[in-house]
Amino acid sequence: MNEAVDVLSGWERSEFSSAGLTHEVYRRGAGPAVVVIHEIPGITPKVAEFANEVVDRGFTVVMPDLVGTPGRAPSNGYAVASMAKICVAREFTTLAMNRTSPVIAWLRALARRVHAEVGGAGVGAVGMCFSGGFALGMMVDEIMLAPVLSQPSMPFSIGAARSAALNLSPDDEAAVIQRAADGCQVLGLRFTGDKLVGDRFATLREKLGDAFVAIELPSVNKTDHSVLTEQRDDESVERVLDFFVEKLQPESSTP
Template sequence: MAAADGVLTGWSVGEHTHEGVSHRTYRRGSGPGVIVIHEIPGITPSVAAFADEVVAAGYTVVMPSLFGTPGAPFSGAAVARSLTRACVSREFTILALGETSPIAGWLRDLARELHAELGGPGVGALGMCFTGGFALAMMVEPAVVAPVLAQPSLPFPVSPARAADVNLSPADLEVVRRRARDGHQVLGVCYRSDRAVGTRFQTLTSELGDAFVRVELDGSGHSTLTEQRDQGAVDRVLAFFDDHLRG
């Protein structure tokens, strides 16, 4: 079935279910698999435009719709609605320290299924802002070999401890550390002055060492790949996918 949501025309609509939880998915392209997880407020035109760039670079892109109206434009009202929905959902941990958001299990299963279908060295995963850390949590799944964290913002940095937290349980963090020691890299992208990211890039450097590839941009923007898009950041993400998914 083809999507009829304006900017998502040409994308195939599906649904993924894991442990009784279902979310709509949008799929397009061919080649190695990449899961693009939208930011607040949802799959906006700029998120879809970035995903189209990944498709054009030669990848099969799957975008789950976790909240918001797919294809709707970015607006303050849309942000407020999606944030309210996300904050009361049991799928996301907003302020908790040392916990993995439950949605990670669903996303890992999606990655596992996509890799089983497409084969190759594994799949990529990219999260943005509210969902930025979800790509790191997906790294617990061996099928995920190219995780990208674009301005990860959970838990909300309302205290120094939360600003440094990477939204993972101790057990999941140990798996990520082990995979990093085994040679798997994580790419992080943010604007250097973005307070929403807190100090978690420093945490990731401390925990993962050189396996954490840290890209910090000049300027005062937030959404590195979408609303305040930086072409250099987009190019680094595509190069990272190329390095790790075309082996």
């Protein structure tokens, strides 16, 4: 069986267009909406595995295909090819500071549409690696109640300023800071030795205060990066799932 068909068995595929962008989206489950945004190189088997776990906890998961081949296993060559596409695509601001990636407007529209269809208290989102900060930008909308940032890596950490930047415009950053002040928590995850994350966690602590909940894992080796997938930490995965339940299914988390 084709690998992509195998790991995405049971997922409904469609296209979604907004903000001048069109991407394929995979959808599965029932309940409040959670947007799972893949890392480099794409929707790998382990990204799909994590997304299925979110579905199993009682959520409607929408998983955009932003780059790569859905279902394809990671490799060095595949990662380099996906990275090259991200670096030249105008929808991703890989180096620019004080700018919000255009794809975040598309993701916000996707979240609003699914939320309108399935209802619930609000929506959640998790970004990983190059998409790690996208859930933060989605906080501009008040329906975003459970943003998760796993190893956020954009803008790419070239120099001290970019290493600390949040990939947001000044207006969007101000809106995110206000949402945090109003009580919206942000969950962040990283390995402590991951240089791709740079100093963003320090910035998040400074800007968001106690609303930023950090999970920082000791690195075992220099390649530790993907907290929820390739170098999966089971306790962290469970914490993310619990976070979604706490924020989006409050009746389920009440004793």
